Structure formats: structure tokens, C-alpha cells
Amino acid sequence: MSFIPSSRQTILTGDRTTGPLHIGHYAGSLRNRVALQYDHDQFLLLANCQAITDNASELGKSEGFRAGKGPNHVIEVALDYLAAGIDPAVTTICVQSELPALAELSLLYLNFVSVARLERNPTVKEEIKLRGFMRDVPAGFLCYPAAQAADITAFRATLVPAGADQAPMIELSNEIVRRINRQVQKDILPEAKILTPPVGRLPAPNGKGKMSKSLGTVISLSASDDQISDVVMSMYTDPDHIRTSDPGRVEGNVVFTYLDAFDDRAEEVQDLKMRYQRGGVGDVTLKRRLIGVLQGVIAPIRERRFEFGRRPDYVMDILATGARKGRAITDDTKRCIEDHLGIFRLR
Amino acid sequence: MSFIPSSRQTILTGDRTTGPLHIGHYAGSLRNRVALQYDHDQFLLLANCQAITDNASELGKSEGFRAGKGPNHVIEVALDYLAAGIDPAVTTICVQSELPALAELSLLYLNFVSVARLERNPTVKEEIKLRGFMRDVPAGFLCYPAAQAADITAFRATLVPAGADQAPMIELSNEIVRRINRQVQKDILPEAKILTPPVGRLPAPNGKGKMSKSLGTVISLSASDDQISDVVMSMYTDPDHIRTSDPGRVEGNVVFTYLDAFDDRAEEVQDLKMRYQRGGVGDVTLKRRLIGVLQGVIAPIRERRFEFGRRPDYVMDILATGARKGRAITDDTKRCIEDHLGIFRLR
Structure with missing residues (x-):
């Protein structure tokens, strides 16, 4: 039993694992996470499932993987986190695909949001144009904001550090939270606030668009x-x-x-x-x-x-510990939601 | 090591758990499953997640549950199975929400199918009209054929007993199978064939439409x-x-x-x-x-x-055994797919 008041905020943020991070990520997010980690319960998600939503055709191609393309750069991003000063003793690093409750909640939340609502999302609209998907947009891409809502709520996050362009995502997550809380007539999920970084997105060195x-x-x-x-x-x-x-x-x-x-x-x-x-x-x-x-x-x-790269077992241990902690909290949230919604469960 | 040739087909079928079954289900599916169960590896899915795709607003309302509405009638349908002659010694009865690999594969498959492809599905089109969803169709409802593909493939089913109106669902599942097999350059997933029942859908007693x-x-x-x-x-x-x-x-x-x-x-x-x-x-x-x-x-x-209804522990034991068997096969399929697609896994 603890008498320390739980006024600490829970942070969830992370990155699609589409390749190693760069100095733009450092300026816009990584160094803020390092600064935030001692005063917050911080979870970093290596979003390798979300990374697939616009890269599915790259899966299974080992050539692409070696060339640094494709959605499977989990270890690369984990190394970037540790190298930038993320302290695994205070920040929990989780691999998305290791937490089944995230997929289960994603699928559940898709029932609480309409197709039209997803199509209205300005960030998704913009990204669909940017990637040239048009009508052939993969369903997973249209649906990823619901999956992000699952990520945010599964960790019961109250703060989501993200660029201002992510505000519509967090608004959708809060809409789902309000709908479920209203339906079960109890505030079982917290709403989250966005925390925009002090430094905006850095331009590409040639001045054309964002870094990529x-x-x-x-x-x-x-x-x-x-x-x-x-x-x-x-x-x-x-x-x-x-x-x-x-x-x-x-x-x-x-x-x-x-x-x-x-x-x-x-x-x-x-x-x-x-x-x-x-x-x-x-x-x-x-x-x-x-x-x-x-x-x-x-x-x-x-x-x-370089040093962490020479200790793959240590890095895997960190990810295993993160998966254990992440599973505990996300499974717990899932069970809580299911119980309140009356979804069947074997004891 | 077994020397019995594995020429047996694997069957997956099941029901949305939106209420107890009726004599129409018996004529169209239940009695065929009873006949098929000794010559096939048969899995029956109590589809309580799919049941939510058009019933989300009924969740958490205990009144609706008592009145026999809503998507949470898992035990009712399980009793119907056992009463109709489904033998749990040869047929595996699984509750969908107890198998996280189904949700994980559903989310993965959404990346392999476009929104336009889902919208073209004639059965979904028809059902959207029938339910009056129009543009407010829940994303989960539009996406449920991808979740069905996850169900079918996770059990490596080769036969899916279902009404002729379900043919487009199985075709979509086979499309996803072919796309993944082509991408990993190996036939890791089997395609499935529909098995339409000898007796068509029974009309309602008043002759107006189907039984409901x-x-x-x-x-x-x-x-x-x-x-x-x-x-x-x-x-x-x-x-x-x-x-x-x-x-x-x-x-x-x-x-x-x-x-x-x-x-x-x-x-x-x-x-x-x-x-x-x-x-x-x-x-x-x-x-x-x-x-x-x-x-x-x-x-x-x-x-x-009535007899099974008086032995809830026995019924729960059957569902627990089914969940164990179901998790083994669906987790195994998920791991196989993930390994071939190069998705990160601890260990």
C-alpha cells in the first residue's frame, strides 16, 4: 500500500519502426522524452504494427530490410532511444506486436467509430494524398487512428507528446473514451492531452519540405x-x-x-x-x-x-522487460473495458 | 510422429452470439455440423467480437442482455451447440474473444485489403442497406470480412460451411491468402472452399423474409x-x-x-x-x-x-478446453505468418 499521491501523469508516445531515427526526431521528440522521463510514468511504443499500415508490400522482403527500408526496424529504433538517453529504469519501452491487447482493443474501438468519421480525419486525408493512395488506401491505414486510440487508452495515458498535426488523432481517441465511459456510465478510461514539442518540425537540409x-x-x-x-x-x-x-x-x-x-x-x-x-x-x-x-x-x-549495438542481449532484455510491464497494464485495461461492456471472459 | 495421412479437411464455422439459435439455424447449419464432425477437424467459433460489429451500442446494457438482445449471448449459443448434438470430444468450440491471435491477424490483414475492396463486398453492401447504416457504418462493420479472413486462416481451415451469401467473404479471405503467400514466396496459408448447406435459408413462419x-x-x-x-x-x-x-x-x-x-x-x-x-x-x-x-x-x-443448462461448470470447462486448443493453433499460425513477414518477435 502506497501513500504517495498518484499525481504523476502517464505519457505514451513512440515511433513507427520504419527506419533509424534522425536528428529531426532528436530535436522534436527524443530529447523531450529524456527530459520528461523522471517526472512522469513514460511508455515508449515501438509501433511496428502501425508501421505496416502504409508499408505492407515491403513485408517479407529481406532485401528491403537490409537496405534500411520497410516497417521492421524495431531494434534500430530501440538503439536510438537508448543512445539518446532514454533510461529503461524509468521509461518502459514496448514493442507493439508483443502486446496483443492493443490489437484486441483496436478491433473493439473500430465498432465505436464510423467510416465517415475516419475519412474526415484531416491528418489521414493529408497522408492519403501524400502517399498517393486515393481510393486504394489500405483499410489498415484508414483505421490506424482507432488503433492509436487503443495504444493511448490501453496505457491509460493522460499526456501524449506529439506534433500539432497529431491533434485530430488524440481528439478521436478522446471521443472513443467519452463514448465508452458514457455507455458504461463510469469513467473507466481517462482522456488524454497532447503535449506539443517546443521545437517544431525541422526542415530538410535542402529546405524542401520536412526531413525524410x-x-x-x-x-x-x-x-x-x-x-x-x-x-x-x-x-x-x-x-x-x-x-x-x-x-x-x-x-x-x-x-x-x-x-x-x-x-x-x-x-x-x-x-x-x-x-x-x-x-x-x-x-x-x-x-x-x-x-x-x-x-x-x-x-x-x-x-x-555503438556500445549498445554490441550488446544485443542487453537490448533484448530491455524489450522483454518492457513487454512484460506493457502486457500487464494493457491486459488490465482490456479486461476492465470488457468487464464493463459485458464481454464474455473465461476465468 | 504420426503416419496417418492428413487428408482430413479442417472446418471453421460458427455464429455471431447475438442470441439463442432457432430452428432455422438447426436446418441450415447445426445439423450439418453434427453430421460433419466425425470426418473433419471441426472448429466452431462463438463469434462474440464479430457480434459487436453491428451491436456496439448494446454493450454494457444489462437490461438489453436480460431481454435477449445484444452481442453477449456466448453461453446461450454454446448450449444450443451441445443440445443439437455437437460433440466436444471431436468438435472444438472456441470463444472468439479468448483468442487474441484473431484480433492480431485481423489488424494485420486490414493492411492487405483496400477500403474500396471492402466497400465493393456485395454482402456487406446489402447488410449496410438492411441495417440503415449508410455513411455512418461503423468501421468495424466495414472491416469484418477481414476479421473473418483472420478467423478462417488462423485455424488453417480448408472448408467453410456457410450460406451462398457468404461466398464473397471467403473469396476475400482467399485473396488475402494469395497475396501473403505470393509476398513470402511460399504457400504458408491454405485457401478455403465454401460448403453450402443442402437446405436453403428457411422463411419466417409468416412467409415474410427470412427468420429473424x-x-x-x-x-x-x-x-x-x-x-x-x-x-x-x-x-x-x-x-x-x-x-x-x-x-x-x-x-x-x-x-x-x-x-x-x-x-x-x-x-x-x-x-x-x-x-x-x-x-x-x-x-x-x-x-x-x-x-x-x-x-x-x-x-x-x-x-x-435443459440438462446442459444445469451444469454451467461443465459448459465452462468445454469452453476452456476449446480456448486452449484454439489458442494453440491460432497462435501458431500467427507466429508462422509473422516470421515469414519478418515481424519482430522476442526470443
Whole structure:
């Protein structure tokens, strides 16, 4: 019996396991999770089932797997978590496919949401367009917000750190929560709040759209000093800033966006921006600074990642422990919902 | 190691657990299952998850449950199976919600079928119209054919006894089987064949549409002699057959349809039809014959049902044994599919 008041919030977040994470994930989510983990009950989901919803045709192709494509990069992402500073003693890392209650609740929740409601989801709409699915959208892709609701509620999460574009997902989850609570006339599931990151989504180094593995110019969390240097030296700045003495633009200048995201000395960056806008600061000066900053961020992550990569048994132990803990809480939530809905259960 | 050639077919079939079964189920499916069970590996699924796909709003309402509505009538249907002669020593009776692999495979299969493909399913189309769902169709209802494919393949069924209207479901299941087998370049899943029953769907006693619990005039498998008599005496015959001496119509005459389905003395029924058509046979004569036949069919079922109903522990033991066997085979199929698709698994 514990007398510690349970005012701690439960966090659920995670990643589709479609490949190793990159510095954009670090800026937007990973480092926040590291900061949040000691004051919250944090669960990280390696979402390898959700990863299939738009990658099913890649399954079973070992070539694709080796080339770093496809939805089966569970270990890669787990290594990224540990390397970035996720502490498995306080954060529970779970592999989605190891928790059957998530699939069972997903299927149940599909009965509490209409096809029209799923089709109205703006994020899914946008992603359907982006992936060129149109009418051939896989049913699993249309339905994944219901599966996400299962993830969130199965862990009884009250906080979901995610980009602002994920707000409609969390709203749908809360709709399902309210419908079930109303139907059983008891608040058996908590609603969740979104927690948007302080740093928005980083642009691709070439300035075109968001960072994406498929563009090939991302900085991975195991990038070498030379790779970091190469990517930064090719970064988009201000195409009209020809000579050092020319005034330069800061808005849309990817190097400054990255400096804002990663450079701890914010005042120096502010000063640099003013001088760049006036004229007299060359792009190479900016880029050298960013290279130094990024190399400083990446080096310890890369080293830890290498070390963890040499201890596969240790990583598997962490995932096994996470699966045990995750099964306990998600099975418990599932049983609670089933009991209240009157669904048959063998004792 | 067994040297018995495995030429036996595996059967999967079952019922949504939306209420006790009636004499229409007996004629169309139950008695065939009893006949098939000794020569096949037969699994019967108490489909309490599928039952939710068009009944979610009934969940958690104990009133509805007591009134015989809602999707939670697992025990009722199990009693019907046992009473009708299903032998748990040779037929495995499984409760759907006790087999998590079915939900996991359902969710996986949703990635292998497009929304457009599900919407084209003629049976689902028809049922959506029938239930008045239109655009508010629950996602679970649109998706249930993929869940049925999971049921069929998880048991590696090769024969699915079902009405002809279920043919599109089995075709979809086979499509998913072919797609997965092609993708992993190995026939890891068998295709299934439909086995349509010799007797078609029985009409409602009033001759309007198919038998349906909600019409209130079905003959349940625990109907008393008086209840049987009452329903048959009110049955639709030939409205133009006023006097005994009038010639009567056989087509559309519900009493003859039921006699065809249940009366073992087919030659006598043929003779009766000829005499009825000529004139000289009264409706009461027909109905008295049918009452006798149906009372003879129902009496032993009703008695066994009563006896099993007094032994709930025995029934629960049968379901527990079924769940154990069902989990073994469905988990095994799921693991086989996951391994071939390269999905992560601990150990």
C-alpha cells in the first residue's frame, strides 16, 4: 500500500519502426522524452504494427530490410532511444506486436467509430494524398487512428507528446473514451492531452519540405563527423546572399533554423542573425558553427549507440522487460473495458 | 510422429452470439455440423467480437442482455451447440474473444485489403442497406470480412460451411491468402472452399423474409410443444386455399417448405403435395403433420439443452478446453505468418 499521491501523469508516445531515427526526431521528440522521463510514468511504443499500415508490400522482403527500408526496424529504433538517453529504469519501452491487447482493443474501438468519421480525419486525408493512395488506401491505414486510440487508452495515458498535426488523432481517441465511459456510465478510461514539442518540425537540409529518410540527406543519430559536415555544407541558406558583405535573410535559412534548434548559446545566435542580416557574415561561418554544434550533439549519441549495438542481449532484455510491464497494464485495461461492456471472459 | 495421412479437411464455422439459435439455424447449419464432425477437424467459433460489429451500442446494457438482445449471448449459443448434438470430444468450440491471435491477424490483414475492396463486398453492401447504416457504418462493420479472413486462416481451415451469401467473404479471405503467400514466396496459408448447406435459408413462419429473432415468431431450440404448435398453426400457407376441397399452392407455402426441411418421410410429403394441389387436403392436416415433426425434432434438443443448462461448470470447462486448443493453433499460425513477414518477435 502506497501513500504517495498518484499525481504523476502517464505519457505514451513512440515511433513507427520504419527506419533509424534522425536528428529531426532528436530535436522534436527524443530529447523531450529524456527530459520528461523522471517526472512522469513514460511508455515508449515501438509501433511496428502501425508501421505496416502504409508499408505492407515491403513485408517479407529481406532485401528491403537490409537496405534500411520497410516497417521492421524495431531494434534500430530501440538503439536510438537508448543512445539518446532514454533510461529503461524509468521509461518502459514496448514493442507493439508483443502486446496483443492493443490489437484486441483496436478491433473493439473500430465498432465505436464510423467510416465517415475516419475519412474526415484531416491528418489521414493529408497522408492519403501524400502517399498517393486515393481510393486504394489500405483499410489498415484508414483505421490506424482507432488503433492509436487503443495504444493511448490501453496505457491509460493522460499526456501524449506529439506534433500539432497529431491533434485530430488524440481528439478521436478522446471521443472513443467519452463514448465508452458514457455507455458504461463510469469513467473507466481517462482522456488524454497532447503535449506539443517546443521545437517544431525541422526542415530538410535542402529546405524542401520536412526531413525524410527517402530524400537521403538526413543526419542520422549515428552520423560521423564527416557526414554531418557534408550535409551542413550543402544546406540551403539564402540564395541571394552571394558575397559575405551582402545582407542575408534569416527566415527560411535552414542553417539558422537548425542553430535555433540545437545551439545552446541562444544570445550568440541572436547576435549572429543580426550581423548576418546587416551583411558581413559569410555562409561558411554559419555552417562551421552549426557543424560544431551538431557534432557535439551527435558524438555521445553515436558512441552510446555503438556500445549498445554490441550488446544485443542487453537490448533484448530491455524489450522483454518492457513487454512484460506493457502486457500487464494493457491486459488490465482490456479486461476492465470488457468487464464493463459485458464481454464474455473465461476465468 | 504420426503416419496417418492428413487428408482430413479442417472446418471453421460458427455464429455471431447475438442470441439463442432457432430452428432455422438447426436446418441450415447445426445439423450439418453434427453430421460433419466425425470426418473433419471441426472448429466452431462463438463469434462474440464479430457480434459487436453491428451491436456496439448494446454493450454494457444489462437490461438489453436480460431481454435477449445484444452481442453477449456466448453461453446461450454454446448450449444450443451441445443440445443439437455437437460433440466436444471431436468438435472444438472456441470463444472468439479468448483468442487474441484473431484480433492480431485481423489488424494485420486490414493492411492487405483496400477500403474500396471492402466497400465493393456485395454482402456487406446489402447488410449496410438492411441495417440503415449508410455513411455512418461503423468501421468495424466495414472491416469484418477481414476479421473473418483472420478467423478462417488462423485455424488453417480448408472448408467453410456457410450460406451462398457468404461466398464473397471467403473469396476475400482467399485473396488475402494469395497475396501473403505470393509476398513470402511460399504457400504458408491454405485457401478455403465454401460448403453450402443442402437446405436453403428457411422463411419466417409468416412467409415474410427470412427468420429473424426480432420478428418474434421464430421457433427456438428450447420451444415447448405448445409454442411449436402455436407458431405452426399461424403459419402462412396459400391465402386462396379457403375450403378443403379447393386446390392449393405448394410454392411459397411455408408449411411445405418446413416439411421439406424437417420431415424424413420425403415420399409421403411428395404425395401430400400432389393431393394438396389437386384439392381435398386441409391446411390443418398439413399443420398437424408439421407440428408432430417439429415436436419430434425439438424435444430431445430442448431436453439436452435443459440438462446442459444445469451444469454451467461443465459448459465452462468445454469452453476452456476449446480456448486452449484454439489458442494453440491460432497462435501458431500467427507466429508462422509473422516470421515469414519478418515481424519482430522476442526470443
